[in-house]
Amino acid sequence: MTLNQNEFNEANDKKYQVDSFVDAVWENYEANVTRARKQLEETEEACLNVWTEVRESMKKQRGNFEGFWKELADKSSGLSNGQSEEWKNVAGKMTELAFTPLKFAMDFMDQVEQRWEDNTREFVKIQRERRNAWVELADQYAAQARSNSRTFWRGFEDRLRPFTGDAN
Numbered sequence: 001m002t003l004n005q006n007e008f009n010e011a012n013d014k015k016y017q018v019d020s021f022v023d024a025v026w027e028n029y030e031a032n033v034t035r036a037r038k039q040l041e042e043t044e045e046a047c048l049n050v051w052t053e054v055r056e057s058m059k060k061q062r063g064n065f066e067g068f069w070k071e072l073a074d075k076s077s078g079l080s081n082g083q084s085e086e087w088k089n090v091a092g093k094m095t096e097l098a099f100t101p102l103k104f105a106m107d108f109m110d111q112v113e114q115r116w117e118d119n120t121r122e123f124v125k126i127q128r129e130r131r132n133a134w135v136e137l138a139d140q141y142a143a144q145a146r147s148n149s150r151t152f153w154r155g156f157e158d159r160l161r162p163f164t165g166d167a168n
Helices: 005-013 018-078 085-164
Strands: none
Touching: 018 085
16 A cells, blocks of 8 residues: 555644654753763863873972972082082082982973873873764764654554544
8 A cells, every 4th residue: 555645745744742752852862962972071171181280280399399409408518618619519519419310300200290191182182083083973873763763653653543533
C-alpha cells in the first residue's frame, strides 16, 4: 500500500504529543553536554592558571632563599674587614664557589618548572584540538539520534491513534 502525495503531506502535518517529550529530553541532553564542555574548558584554564601562579610563587621563594644566602655571605665577608686584600679575594672566591651549587639548583628548578608549564600548555592545546575534532561528529550523531527518537515515538503514537480515537 502506497500513500499518494496528499496523504503523505497529511501524515507529516499531524501534531504529535510525543514531540514535546522528545524535544525536552534532547534539549536537556544538549544542555548537559554544553555545560560539561564549558566546565571542562574552565577546569583546564583554571589548571593552567594555578600552575602559572604556583610557578611564580616558587620563583619568589627561590629569590628570597638566594637573597638570604647572599645576605649571609655579605655579612660573613664583613667580618674580614681587618684582613688583607689577598685574603678578601680568597674569601670572595670561596663564597662564589659555595654559591655555585645553589645557583645551579635554582636555575635547574626554574628550567624544570618552565618546561613543565610549557608541556602542560601544549598537552591542553592538543587535547582541545582532538576534542574539537570529535565535537562536530558527536553533535551530528546526537542530531541523528534525536531524529530517530522522534521518528520512533511518532510511529508509536500513530499506532495508538486508533485506540485513543484521536483523528489528528
